[in-house]
Amino acid sequence: MTARGLIIGAPRSGSGKTTLTLAMLAAFRRRGVAIRAAKSGPDYIDPAFHAAATGAPSLNLDSWAMAPAQLAQLAGAAARDAELLIIESSMGLFDGAEAAPGRQGAGADLAAGLGLPVLLTLDVSGQSQTAAAVARGFVGHAPGVEIAGVLLNRLASERHKTGAASAITQIGLPVLGSVPRDERLALPERHLGLVQASEHHALQDMLERLADVAEAHIDLDAVAALARPLAAPQPTGPAPVLAPPGQRIALARDAAFSFIYPHHLQDWRRAGCEIDVFAPLADEPPPESCDVCWLPGGYPELHAGAIAAATRFGEGLRRFATTRPVHGECGGYMVLGERLEDAQGVSHAMTGLLGHSTSFAKRKLNLGYRHAVLLADSPIGARGTTVRGHEFHYARIIEAGRDAPLVALRDAQGRDLGTAGGRRGHVTGAFFHAIATQPDGESQHA
Incomplete structure (x- = not known):
């Protein structure tokens, strides 16, 4: 079994990527889908939440730090024995180091290099139709990066949802989910990011609530249909890895x-x-x-x-x-x-x-x-x-x-x-x- 995959991206940190990623992971697992997750860039905390939601390890995929051979190997490992692979982008989709194209550590590098579509998460609090202008700016911004759909997050009302969704639909992007604002879904944070999954009291209860949110407000069938097989190149030689420090x-x-x-x-x-x-x-x-x-x-x-x-x-x-x-x-x-x-x-x-x-x-x-x-x-x-x-x-x-x-x-x-x-x-x-x-x-x- 080789998973089809997609990337969850956003314009910036704090848009709700992790919460909505966890909601979808938990919902797909509840449905019996063999689901796996990965995280772009350097991050220890989010992958631990991914692992709790999927029941399987979540690997980091870092296009700046990892050579292409290692990146291809790890992406293949993440997709193995699974039906669906969801990769959560770090920060904003195009944010990374000033480095060679494809080696910047950005989620967009993975979208282009692995041939995966992006589901764009937009925090629309404080805006409505303007969200379409934000989404339009992502379309065609970088070669090989396809924005295939949008998730609207932190909606205040049905009127708010209608205004933002209709404007985005008019520019040709499907809206696959519209999630209301709910402060109870916020994950606790501390100085390096989220409080660790191992310290989160009643984590499984939280994941069940997030799965309920995904079932109610995200078209999970459409999200799954968006995913594509990974187009990772075959490694041409052994991937350079950190040598074991001992036996x-x-x-x-x-x-x-x-x-x-x-x-x-x-x-x-x-x-x-x-x-x-x-x-x-x-x-x-x-x-x-x-x-x-x-x-x-x-x-x-x-x-x-x-x-x-x-x-x-x-x-x-x-x-x-x-x-x-x-x-x-x-x-x-x-x-x-x-x-x-x-x-x-x-x-x-x-x-x-x-x-x-x-x-x-x-x-x-x-x-x-x-x-x-x-x-x-x-x-x-x-x-x-x-x-x-x-x-x-x-x-x-x-x-x-x-x-x-x-x-x-x-x-x-x-x-x-x-x-x-x-x-x-x-x-x-x-x-x-x-x-x-x-x-x-x-x-x-x-």
């Missing part, structure tokens, strides 16, 4: 450590690796049977006191690091440092495996794609390896420490950002999240 990987996973991309876990398991999960918030140390420890990103700033009090975890991690590699990404990197200052300005002792200290009280947003060259061997790869990824954090370093840096960074436009991260003995870490190894010889500006 048996100790992976921290709980409410403080949850941000790891499903495609990494998929690739590592495919390579024959075992992944042993442990929970620092439950004061669990990394299993001694493992040969490498990975601390993902997440929300350690919300659990700094509990992490500081988790003595078995801290002592076990320090013992592990005397003989085996330990790597921390973003939140994991913060926990590897000396101290973490929470939002109230209270300082908590961390593991002290690296010399820096971080603060969430003195916030500064760091957001963007990153091109990294490794300055030493680490669980991300060998010295000199180039890796594409991203940063998204509000915490900042308040004490740099004296550790050697781990990576040399450039942004998506190739601007030099200097060195970052730290390494000491077997321990490495950085705010940088790795998405994919860059193929040999590929330009960093691609």
Whole structure:
């Protein structure tokens, strides 16, 4: 079975893409459709909601960070054993990095590259017929990107619906759904986006309510009929993936450590690796049977006191690091440092495996794609390896420490950002999240 697919896009973040995507995923699953989901761009939180709605993993498809061969492989994997694949675009449909066409990280790249139609979600609160002008601007804006239908969101009344829908129909676009404004459908948020799916109380009840909304207000048969087979090119060679950091990987996973991309876990398991999960918030140390420890990103700033009090975890991690590699990404990197200052300005002792200290009280947003060259061997790869990824954090370093840096960074436009991260003995870490190894010889500006 190979799924037909479509992309849910919008003019901007906050248009309701995630809510309506979840509503349709839950409704199709209720109907017995073998449904899968994916997310364009770097995002840990939305795919976890997708997975809850579909009962299957949701992969990230990132046209900037991933080489075409890897993108084709992952898209094919997402479509395998399914009837329908819904890809949720990040931000606005055409938003991405200033990079080569097709490699900008935009949802539009996937629409053109995979030959999939776009179902455009329009938040029409505060407008009516003007929504047609917005939709018209998307039609024909970029070669290969087909706007095949529209979903209207946050309608105030039947009159509001009629005015917007009739104007859009007149420009030749079908309106496949009209969803009323309902604040009860809003998903709770925090500083990095939605509250994690694992923390959402009564998530299944929420998904049932969203499925009811989709059944009542979206023409699901028409949405399914819109979908097309993926036109992904066949990979011409092996896709470059993040090499397994070890044969048996100790992976921290709980409410403080949850941000790891499903495609990494998929690739590592495919390579024959075992992944042993442990929970620092439950004061669990990394299993001694493992040969490498990975601390993902997440929300350690919300659990700094509990992490500081988790003595078995801290002592076990320090013992592990005397003989085996330990790597921390973003939140994991913060926990590897000396101290973490929470939002109230209270300082908590961390593991002290690296010399820096971080603060969430003195916030500064760091957001963007990153091109990294490794300055030493680490669980991300060998010295000199180039890796594409991203940063998204509000915490900042308040004490740099004296550790050697781990990576040399450039942004998506190739601007030099200097060195970052730290390494000491077997321990490495950085705010940088790795998405994919860059193929040999590929330009960093691609």
